[in-house]
Amino acid sequence: MKKIKIIFAGNDAFSLKHLKKIFLLSFVKLKAIIISKKKKRNKKISYIEKFSKKNNIKLIKVKNFNSKIKKKLKNINSDLLLVVSFGMIIPKKILKIFTLGGINIHASLLPKWRGCSPIQNSILSGDKKTGISIIQMNTEIDSGDIIYIKKYKIKKKENYNSLSNNLAKIGKQSIVKVLNQILKQKIKKIPQNNNKATYTKKIKKKDGHINWNNSAKKIERMIRAYKPWPSSYFFINKKMVKILKSEIILKKKKNKNKNLIGKIKDFNKNGILIETKKNFLNITKLQISGKKKNYSCNLYNSYKNFFKIGKLLT
Structure with a gap:
């Protein structure tokens, strides 16, 4: 069976749950992991670093996507960039390296709650439902065409931890379906309605x-x-x-x-x-x-x- 070669980009516990799932798929070859390079490292990011070391997967720390990083990624020779909760905009020059471009797993029903804190904003706003959106990436924040969407009914007393865990379960199931569709060339893309877009901000x-x-x-x-x-x-x-x-x-x-x-x-x-x-x-x-x-x-x-x-x- 043909394998899809993937570079994964993510930074937190939500990312890690998806990373572990991808790693176990028989039709996926995980070539490298990208994390953002920050002055202050937190435990959630270090978990991804530990995972890469434990499983002998190449780790790339990125502060910005300069020509050096571009060359490094190009030399890895992968089909797809898979992004989950990464927190950095991926420039067009990087997306063009991959024959299948980049796809992003986002924890909301896009175009609602684009940005870095969709789970928190779903709870803050008293939303009755949320879900997982998987999109074809472009150079704007969470605005690419939708490949797959799965809804989730928010429980009455749901907090960030419980909602994040429940959405991760859906996200892991969803990405398996999407990657299978990509291999079979059965992907359908639906443009987002930008007029209905809402945005989140970084929480301090x-x-x-x-x-x-x-x-x-x-x-x-x-x-x-x-x-x-x-x-x-x-x-x-x-x-x-x-x-x-x-x-x-x-x-x-x-x-x-x-x-x-x-x-x-x-x-x-x-x-x-x-x-x-x-x-x-x-x-x-x-x-x-x-x-x-x-x-x-x-x-x-x-x-x-x-x-x-x-x-x-x-």
């Missing part, structure tokens, strides 16, 4: 700082979207507190007294109740800076004075 640590002037619904989505990073947090007594789990408690009327917003309404064994712009947010699991993760009910006796009723959270 400061994005996790809670603004209590938002509704409880918006804050609760944020807590799920930003778990585990950058996490959703507030400050009390100059200490950072991360919210790990929460729930919305309905309030009959919208909060018209701005002085109450962000204050602790109650603290009991059911959680820490916070006033927001609309409804209450009940914190059920948290982590105080320098302490272990814990459920609010376990902190009730020892932290009554810390989470004092009427205290303003910043």
Whole structure:
């Protein structure tokens, strides 16, 4: 059986799940792996490096796609560039090296949520569905023709970790189908409707700082979207507190007294109740800076004075 020669480009845990699947396919020859070269390396990227070393696969670290990198990739002689959560635009001169060009696995139903944080934005926006899109790459962000699309119904309490894992399962199944279609030359391409495109931005640590002037619904989505990073947090007594789990408690009327917003309404064994712009947010699991993760009910006796009723959270 003819094998398709692939160079894989990816940087994180979502990428790694797809990389492992590709590596096991009998009709794929994985020729090399590309990762972005950054000053600060994180564990997720190092996992891909470890995978390449363990399986004796050539690793290429890229800061930018200069002539040296172009020559190196050309000499590897591959059919296809497969990109998953790579975070860098691949220039046309690089895509042209590959006889089949480049394809990208993206964690949204394109053209919705183009860019680097589609999973988080699906949760933040309260989307009912998302999915996996596999596209033929061009030089613009996630705007290439769609080759394959698979929908996924988002569960009610889905957070970043669970949604990422579920989409990776779909992505792994989808890429096997697409690669088979490529070998059989049965690919159909559907142009995206650019008028319906929405874009995401790179998430920063400061994005996790809670603004209590938002509704409880918006804050609760944020807590799920930003778990585990950058996490959703507030400050009390100059200490950072991360919210790990929460729930919305309905309030009959919208909060018209701005002085109450962000204050602790109650603290009991059911959680820490916070006033927001609309409804209450009940914190059920948290982590105080320098302490272990814990459920609010376990902190009730020892932290009554810390989470004092009427205290303003910043």
